[in-house]
Amino acid sequence: MDAVGWGIVGYGWVARDYMEPGIRAAGHRLVAVCDPNPECRAAAERAGARGHADLAGLIAEPGVEAVYVATPNHLHRGAVEALAAAGKAVLCEKPMAATLADAEAIARAVESQEIFYGTAFDQRHHPAHRTIRAQVAAGRLGTVTTVRIVYACWLGRDWSEAGQPNWRIDAAQAGGGALMDLAPHGLDLVDFLLDEPIADLAALTQSRAQDYSVDDGALLIGRTAGGALASLHVAYNCPDALPRRRLEVVGTKGMLIAENTMGQTSGGSLSFIDGASGRVEPLAFDADSSPFTEQVRAFGSALRRPEERGAYSAARDLHTMRLVARAYGQG
Ligand SMILES: NC(=O)c1ccc[n+]([C@@H]2O[C@H](COP(=O)([O-])OP(=O)(O)OC[C@H]3O[C@@H](n4cnc5c(N)ncnc54)[C@H](O)[C@@H]3O)[C@@H](O)[C@H]2O)c1
Incomplete structure (x- = not known):
């Protein structure tokens, strides 16, 4: 399989310590990251990627096919909605969002834009x-x-x-x-x-x-x-x-x-x-x-072969968020 070009939104702990090594080990390429923190962008540049302070810069990168979202939870929704509107494939960290309402909005964006979406259950x-x-x-x-x-x-x-x-x-x-x-x-x-x-x-x-x-x-x-x-x-x-x-x-x-x-x-x-x-x-x-390397391989493979996408489901992940809300006495 040819190497998938990845973008990362939020280049903090999980992105640096697990996802970037996973992308490399899978033989894929980290093309660009988006992070408002200059130190995080510098870390990405040391890993061979271009750093953007805003999401529009990352979205404009033609070599970015799939984007891993690893910001704090409350920022997942805005990132996934913008990426979906741009037609990018998205692998979003768990929990899907900070609230059930945000997770529902993510599921709607994924469905209406018909993008390939997965929650990163490594x-x-x-x-x-x-x-x-x-x-x-x-x-x-x-x-x-x-x-x-x-x-x-x-x-x-x-x-x-x-x-x-x-x-x-x-x-x-x-x-x-x-x-x-x-x-x-x-x-x-x-x-x-x-x-x-x-x-x-x-x-x-x-x-x-x-x-x-x-x-x-x-x-x-x-x-x-x-x-x-x-x-x-x-x-x-x-x-x-x-x-x-x-x-x-x-x-x-x-x-x-x-x-x-x-x-x-x-x-x-x-x-x-x-x-x-x-x-x-x-x-x-x-x-x-490594579960992260295998996760990258599986997502990349399904990006290239749509028949493998049955392993991913925003509706299933939304159900998991409904269970979390119920556990908090909210659902
Ligand atoms: N699957 C797992 O095992 C696993 C492990 C750790 C974290 N996570 C998930 O990953 C996500 C990130 O967790 P973390 O521990 O890496 O957090 P972190 O705080 O280490 O990193 C978050 C990064 O997001 C950046 N950021 C903040 N605002 C941003 C914005 N508007 N646009 C782009 N980037 C922005 C921050 O500068 C930071 O670099 C969370 O959703 C968390 O639940 C999953």
């Missing part, structure tokens, strides 16, 4: 998660009854990566706290692993350990239309040295346990426990394959 592309999906589809677990997810971290008031301000603790920019930031991954992953979205949801949030106003933890319970249950524990109040990234899929014939696979990086572990004997079997997967 964890769909972790090889351990692809293995789980394949094992579930092959019936290895029997009837899946439950998915249990822990996805937590420590996010203090002064947390900062790549020298950026901590917009995550400001409800106006982030749209919420740990639930808004971390739960979309797990909600989407349940759909990906079982091929069945969560239909019903209840949740409780807490503001327990951190000195800011957005929630620093939440427990969510969901159920698919077919009756599988899901539990998610997400948190900003869990010390990073504790076990805090765990995914279990339980069925009538056995269970799969993935540890340290949720997140931006490659690696982690995956094992199967047989429901009859209790025997534990480690399962191999490509431990060097």
Whole structure:
């Protein structure tokens, strides 16, 4: 496949540390970025891309075919609407937007402009998660009854990566706290692993350990239309040295346990426990394959081959945002 020309809107932590290396590793090209911060533009120029202070400059770049949006959440909507109007393909970071109304506007823009759109759920592309999906589809677990997810971290008031301000603790920019930031991954992953979205949801949030106003933890319970249950524990109040990234899929014939696979990086572990004997079997997967690199490859491939675009759906991602709103008692 010929190299896809990428643009990036918002060249901060995730763009610099994960997306730019992913674009390079996939053999694609980062053509240009848009970021109002001169230091971020300088970082992009060091990576071989042209820097623009405004979105119009990036949109005018003829070599930019696909654009990754990685601004703070409240700016996703404006960026995606402008990119859709310009006919660019868009891969927008999660959560789709800071509010359900903004996510609905994004879905409308994508539909009316008929652009190729995906939300950047990189964890769909972790090889351990692809293995789980394949094992579930092959019936290895029997009837899946439950998915249990822990996805937590420590996010203090002064947390900062790549020298950026901590917009995550400001409800106006982030749209919420740990639930808004971390739960979309797990909600989407349940759909990906079982091929069945969560239909019903209840949740409780807490503001327990951190000195800011957005929630620093939440427990969510969901159920698919077919009756599988899901539990998610997400948190900003869990010390990073504790076990805090765990995914279990339980069925009538056995269970799969993935540890340290949720997140931006490659690696982690995956094992199967047989429901009859209790025997534990480690399962191999490509431990060097980065979910971000795989995400770039998959999006680029679908850009070139429209028949692969069924793996992406703004309507599905909007449903995930509706679940998040419901978890906050808004839907
Ligand atoms: N998929 C994942 O695992 C993952 C991981 C981290 C972050 N994210 C998501 O990525 C997004 C960015 O998060 P981050 O941690 O990289 O944030 P960040 O603060 O490190 O970076 C945001 C960047 O956006 C820039 N920006 C601000 N206003 C802008 C504008 N009007 N136009 C263009 N750029 C603008 C900032 O200057 C900054 O460089 C968020 O939506 C976040 O939820 C996803």
